[in-house]
Amino acid sequence: MPLKYTLEVKDAPSIPGEGKPRRHFIQGDKPLLSAPEGINSLYENFLRGVKLAGDDPFLGHRTVVNGEAGEYEWESYNKILERVKNFGAGLIHLGLKANDTLGLYSVNRREWVIGEQASYMYEFITVPLYDTLGAEAVEYVVSQAELRFICLTQDKTEHLLNMREALPGLEHLIVMDALTDNLVTLAAEKKIKLHLFTDVEKLGVEHPTAIGSATLDSVATICYTSGTTGLPKGVVLTHRNILAEVGAINYLMEQKRFYRITKADSYISYLPLAHVLERVVIQVLIYYGARLGFYQGDTLKLLDDLAVLKPTVFVSVPRLFNRIFDKVWATVTAKGGFGAYLFKRAVRTKTDNLATGSTNHWLWDRLVFGKLKQSLGGNVKVIVSGSAPLSAEVMDFVRIAFNAQMYEGYGQTETSAAVTFTDIDDTKSGHVGSPFPCSEIKLLDVPEMGYSSLDKPCPRGEVCTRGNNIFTEYYKDPKRTKETFIHIEKDGEMVNTGWCRSGDVGMWDEQGRLIIIDRVKNLFKLAQGEYVAPERVENIYSTHPIVTQAFVTGNSLESCTVGVIVPDEDSLKALLQENSIDTKRDIADIYQDPAAQKLVVRELTKFAKKHDAKGFECIKHVHLEASPFSVENGLLSPTFKLKRKEAQAYYMNHINAMYEELKKK
Structure with a gap:
């Protein structure tokens, strides 16, 4: 079948062990895209938004009075431009200079964006600090990035002040909300x-200064990856890297391959601004002069914020979409009767219609899905999922339930967020689309895992990327930089080719779309010689209604896998009741009940095999865990990825006990 969504680069050399590079099908052999035409820095990107929107709303927040949040209050593009200019000038008066680093440490709010835009205007280098970073990681980032100035909220201020002895280079803390006598x-x-x-802004009014001279090749940010092992790595991204993403999206819009954003669009900002995904999304929206409303800082109140803001653009991560999917189906199953029949019929009809590219239905959208659509505010026109793979089943459900254009992207901090994106006309799920027009992708053989770029009909291998959105280096870490980029020998020296290894294993499907199927490093061998990719099995389990989180493990001394499952309590109880297992007791007793554990193993095995998991991949014993994996208990990274090494150590006693019990059988 001829390629539809990607094209091989015609003149690329054939290299043993590598597939040929591929590009977006509308890009072909034309040069890879960079920043939008006429935009030479992220500051100029902001000026374009100001020119388009002027006195129209830009940044919005909800004021809370007596515990009740009111309507969104807005500041215009012109007003924010004035605040950005003043804040940056104030920082310069306090001693910050061009190419110095500026820390940003808070949940999403106006001041975060003002601080970021001031950095682009005056050529500072932003260093975001994750809202959930532990003390060790904070100390490491602040020290390595040589942060003298940090903008932060009151709660973070006390935290850093108490760490003062470990942060000798820190000089200034700029507090976004309020000061207390105790803090002073x-x-x-x-x-x-x-x-x-606000006092720093006043300093800027009193001491105005010339703006900086950032170019496309100036460093914009050192964005520390959360990392699932060890300390975070500082990914150095330039203005060009981030603007290449803006240019790519703009090009796809011009080619009618993506939803057309205008200044009439609105967006709720709740994904952490310390993550590159949210920052790139905001730069795209600024380019078109759109509105950005911030959530209250509490995800438990997100639905209320959505109901008030009524955004047209919604970007989130699989974790949220999986939760929506599980809760809806749990409710439908519990309800039963004619209502459940209607819902299932609506889902079946609309899912069948996806084959023809249709996501709407004159009856079911009003009768069945209307209330669900209102949960995102009722006005959402485009939904984007990123950060991790989304199962085909859940993606199809989101498409039909919200009757919105649905896209999925794939990328990493090192690729300035997305390096692939799905297409407006492609309603088939289970893949992450084709390369962004600013980048190209090739697959490298992974012989120890049995993956080859010569596999037929679908080539497989480690995903490698090159383009204008690819990072330049890990900050002060040449060793890991060299390990991440492919080098070749030239004139007796090892030369960086610009090809960046992702650590992910991908596969080109028969229409040239990329499917992420594995991780290169997260592989273990069982005693009989079979290799298991635990992430793949965990992703399958996580789409089952009874599973909130999953951890699958094993080793070469054992012949099977075991797992730790954090159940959805309501869904698990419903399953137990169907199988005549008593649920009218303490939840801890239920989780330790061998009958409940066996039922979960049986149910998940049956489910996994329906999703093409092999028998040896399925867990043979389970520990049911009441406490979710979290950043706070050290089992999740700040981007909510499982820290496998830490999980292995944390649950070692349970893992050993499960294997001992299996040997007795």
């Missing part, structure tokens, strides 16, 4: 200069 006293004791954010 503590800062004086710790010899740290404390400033209110």
Whole structure:
């Protein structure tokens, strides 16, 4: 079958062990895209938004009075431009210079964006700090990035002041919300200069200064990856890297391959701004002069924020979409009767219609899916999922339930967010689309895992990327930089080819779309010689209604896998009741009940095999865990990825006990 969504680069050499590079089908052999025409820095990107929107709303927030959040209050593009200019000038008056680093440490809010835009205007380098970073990681980032200035919220201020002895280079803390007498006293004791954010703006009014001279090749940010092992790595991204993403999306819009964003669109910002995905999304929306409303900082109140803001653009991660899918089906199953019959018929009809590219239905959208659509505010026109693979079943459901254009992207911090994206006309799920027009992709053989770029009909291998959105280096870490980029020998020296290894295993399907199927490093061998890719099995389990989180493990001394499952309590109880297992007791007793554990194993095995898992991949014993994996307990990274090494150590006693019990049988 001829390729539809990607094209091989015609003149690329054939290299043993590698597939030929592929590009987006409308890009072909034309040069890879960079920044949008006429935009030479992220500051100029902001000026374009100001020119388009002017006095129209830009940043919105909800004021909370007596515990009740009101309507969104907005500041215009022109107003924010004035605040950005003043804040940056104020920082310069305090001693920050071009190419110095500026820390940003808070949940999403106006001041975060103002601080970021001021950095682009005056050529500072932003260093986001994850809202959930532990003390060790904070100390590492602040020290390595040589942060003297950090903008942060009151709660983070006390945290950093108490770490003062470990952060000798820290000089200024700019507090976004409010100062207390205790904080002022503590800062004086710790010899740290404390400033209110608005006071720094006033300094800028009193001491205006010329803007910086950032170019496309200037460093915009050092974005530390959360990492699932060890300390975070500082990914150095330039203005060109981030703007290449904006240019690619703009090109896809011009070619009518993506939803057309205008200044009439609105967006809710709740994904952490410390992650490159959210920052790139915001740069895209700024380019078109769209509105950005912030959530209250509490995900438990997100639905209320959505109901008030009524955004047209919604970007989220599989974790949320999986939760929606599980909760809806659990409710439908519990309800039963004619209502459940209607819902299932609506899903079946609309799913069948996806084959023809249709996502709407004159009856079912009003009768069955209307209330669900309102949960995202009722006005969402385009939904994007990123950060991790989304199962085909869940993606199809989101498409039909919300009757919106649905896209999925794939990428990493090192690729400035997306390096692939799905197409407007492609309603088939289970893949992550084709390369962004600013980049190209090739697959490298992984012989130890049995993956080859020569596999027929679908080539497989490690995903490698090259393009204008690919990072330049890991900050102060040449060893890991060299390991990540492919080098070749030229004139007696090893030369960086620009090809970046992802660590992910991908497969080109028969229409030239990329499917992420594995991880190169997260592989273990069982005693009989079979290799298991645990992430694949965990992704399958996580789409079952009874599973909230999953951890699958094994080793070469054992012949099977075992697992830790964090159940959805309501769904698990429903399953147990169907099988006559008592649920009218303490949940801890239920989770330790061998009958409940056996039922979960049986149910998940049956489910996994329906999703093409092999028998040896399926867990043979389970530990049911009441406490979710979280950033706080060290089992998740700040991007909510399982920290496998930590999970292995944390549950080692349970893992050993499960294997001992299996040997007795």
